[in-house]
Amino acid sequence: MSEENAKTENVNLIEVSISDDKRQGFIKLEKQEEGNTVFTKEALLTALAEKQIEHGIIDSAVQKLAQRPIFNIRIKVAEATAPVDGKDGVVKLFVKKDADYKPEYSEDETVDYKNLDYFQMAQKGQVLCEIEKETAGIAGKDLYGQPIPAYKGRKPQVPAGKNTSLNEDESKLMADCDGIIKFVSTINIDEMMHIRSNIDFSTGNINFPGDVTIDGDVSSGFSVKAGGNLIIKGVVEDAVIESAGNLVIAKGIYGGTAGEVTAGKDLRCNYIENASLNVKGDITVDYIIDGKITCDGNIHLSGSKELVIGGEIKLRGELVARNIGNEREYPTVIRILGEKAVDQAELDRLELKKEEAKLQLEENKAKEAQINGLLLTQEKNSILNRNHKSSGMEQVKTLKKQIDRQFMLLKKELEEIDNAIGYVKNQGIVNYFGSVSVKRKLYQGTRIYFGDMLFSFEVDSLEHCKIYWDQDDIVNGMM
Helix, strand or coil, rough: CCCCHEECCCHEEEEEEEECCCCCEEEEEEECCCCCCCCCHHHHHHHHHHHHCCCCCCHHHHHHHHHHHCEECCCCEEEEEECCCCCCCCEEECCCCHHHHHCCCCCCCCCCCCCCCCCCCEECCCCCEEEECCCEECCCCCCCEEEECCCCCCCCCCCCCHHHHHHHCCCCCEECCCEEEECCCEEEEEEEEEEEECEECCCCCCEEECCEEEECCCCCCCEEEEECCEECCCCCEECEEEEEEEEEEEEECCCCCEEEEEEEEEEEEEEEECCCEEECCCCEECEEEEEEECCCCEECCCCCCCCCEEEEEEEEEEEEEEEEECCCCCCCEEECCCCEEEEEEHHHHHHHHHHHHHHHHHHHHHHHHHHHHHHHHHHHHHCCCCCCCCHHHHHHHHHHHHHHHHHHHHEEEEEEHHHHHHHHHHEEEEEEECEEEEEEEECCCCCEEEEEEECCCCEEEEEEEEEEECCCCCCEEEE
């Protein structure tokens, strides 16, 4: 028998297996004990068909296995079409969140007063973000021809807020108006009044409930009031300025005789001269000359001069300057405002007791009115029946006396509670958390007060010092 006749074909020697996830198919060949064992491509395909494998057959792998059999090893000959999961939607922002947005500083870390990008501004039609929508994905197919589902991408979280809208295909979020961007979790555009000139006789005084931007100066004798943030790109001269929010004055403030500036939050400007200010937040400025200032926050001098000369400054936070005063000992007063620490628990207890006493007093008044009504009725009955005295008259009068007595006791108790509350408040300890830091020189003529206590020094000037309160005394430390 020739070698070719010795070769046999045996489908029983073909073992087909499938992975648990039905995504891979394998063939394992066994060898006969005698003769040469051969397999045809058709036999291998038939074995796969008998296992109902109809999709994902790797033709080249089957062909190669038929030509060069490999025995007793599982060979992959079929693979399912994997699903393509959808992509999550993506939002590409072109604006920053409020917490991430900071005013611009120059290379030497000083504030650039000419740069007015202190707030993020928006123009009508401006693209705030681009939106790439989620995709559905493409289903796969297992070895049996059954679909393998694909995961759909997650929808993007579009930060649409007030005065914003999507374009027609919802791929862009647009600003619906000019305004200031406020971005915490959603993008909101606060409408803004934009005046592209000076505030003078051509405009009159301004009183607007939202944000205001003025491209020019505010002339002497005029006023600007903003219910939000206020940006003035020029000079404020002897004018009344009020902003409920932040205030930016690009050039500076000259107070004159009637000018007054009030900011509900922070103030940022180039200079302050002969001006009266009340600022609830922080002040950032290059120099202050003869300013009358009350500030609940910090005052940071930043710029080419960084000096304070003359005037009186009251603040609760830290004042940082390069120089304070001058060689001519020009009078300059700085007062650090204290904060009284009271026994809040005792204060709350007394306030609660006061409310309870007031409630009892109101109830007492209601009873008194009711008794007075009964007395009036009894007196009318006595007049109609002159020969018959009402038996309840005396009882009502007795009750009235009791209520009157209780009324007087309650009033006295309220007075005592008010006196106790006043005592607790007055007994509080005053703490001073503010300080004065000088990078170069603090000159004589400068008076720094912590309450009634004055910081004094004998030399002409102090250098690189920090004046602060510690353990009921003023300390001169090094900066």
